[in-house]
Amino acid sequence: MSDIQKANMIEFEYNGKAYCLEYTPDTIKRMEANGFNINEIGEKPATRLEQLWAGAFLAHHRKAVGDGIPEKLFKQMKRREELLKKLTEMYNNTLEYLLPDEDDEGNVEWTATL
């Protein structure tokens, strides 16, 4: 796995188990289906942070979500502002990487001489 790819994920160990948190189109779709809206992060930061946190487990640890591991861990989490920043960045990057940049394609200048 490349360093660039790692930059868009959170890795840690808990109770001897390795966790890798990241977002994928599938997890974002599931989060949205559960009522998550990134635009509401400023209005209800605490609730949304917990949803963001739990959503990041969906890609690789769906069973852990069922077992309530994200909630248990979230209660022990420190530096929540930093966590919110990192998770929001990961979430936004997921969307950003999926869509082409404005200068990625198009705007091709061409001429024809007949």
Place this chain on the structure above:
Amino acid sequence: MDGDPVREGPLVDAGDGSDEGEMPVTPISLAEMFTSICPAYIAMGMTWNQFWHCNTKVHRDYRLAWKQRKQYRNWEMWWQGGYIYEALLKVAPVMRAAFGKGKVEPGKYSEEPYPLSSREAEERKAAQQRQKMERMLEVFKRESAENIRKREEQAADNESRNLSP
């Protein structure tokens, strides 16, 4: 429209059969947007599972690879166009002759493909110059040998005249 399947994605049908259906008329959810652009990524070579379950860094790499492929294809088509253009130019006199007077021979088609890089072009140019030099050297040697032979013949001729009473 710029040919980018992702950029041209999500289209929402206005539902009234009008052309306005080609523009997003209502804000769509991320899920709808993902569903809408999924075929574009599949066209770029991703599998359905990769699209939905991979970190989107992978999506970006696929998109960049697709962009490079498109650039290469564009270059390849331009290259092929060169051959067609040259072929047309060379056939044109014959076509003209068919409707005019006199016999016109078509131009000769390229003996080898166009060089793919400036380095290859330089190497070919250098090889051509080398061949030219070798030909010139051969001519020079031949002429020198001929001159020597003539001088020797002349000398022998002079000598035989001097010796004769």
